[in-house]
Amino acid sequence: MGFDQFLSSPEMEILIITHRDIFQSAANSDSRFSDDYANLTAIIRLDKQDMKKAGIKEGDLVAIKNNSGKVVVKALQSTYEEPHSGTAYMVNGPWVNALVSAETSGTGVPAFKYIEAKMERSKESSITSFE
Known part of the structure; x- marks a missing residue:
């Protein structure tokens, strides 16, 4: 356990763009509840400078939140x-x-592409589970 875990991490606003991935799709066809699927899907890819500014290193866990979750x-x-x-x-x-x-502006279709959220280095020690 390092001292840096007690230091606060700056919260930053991000815009999340979603996409499909062939490797994730292959793991999904095997099982949506497999470790392979989770390892390929429970990730966020960030700009190098944003990672540096937020004090995030490759493989760190980050908490992402907005009004929806x-x-x-x-x-x-x-x-x-x-x-x-x-x-x-x-x-x-x-x-x-x-x-x-869940807001669809009357279209009935949620906005899956451009998700506004806030992100910071997580104090939790594991990825959010399916449960």
């Missing part, structure tokens, strides 16, 4: 070469779905 997922550095400060990417799945607003 809160989840803890693993943070990984984005593979995009272009900087995308303030924008993060998550694979479609139960973790990001917990952050999707």
Whole structure:
């Protein structure tokens, strides 16, 4: 247990873009409740500078919350070469779905693509479970 766990982590606003992933889809076809599926889906990919600004290292757990819910997922550095400060990417799945607003503005279709949230390094020691 390191001293840094007692230091507060800055909370930052992010815009989450969801996407499909062929590897996650393959794991999903095996079982949505498998460790493989969770390892490929319970992650958020962040801009390198955003990670540095928030004091987040590759593999750290982060808490993401908005008015719709809160989840803890693993943070990984984005593979995009272009900087995308303030924008993060998550694979479609139960973790990001917990952050999707039920408000549909009369369309009946939730906004799955652009999810506004706040993020900080998590004080919890595990990823949010299915339960």
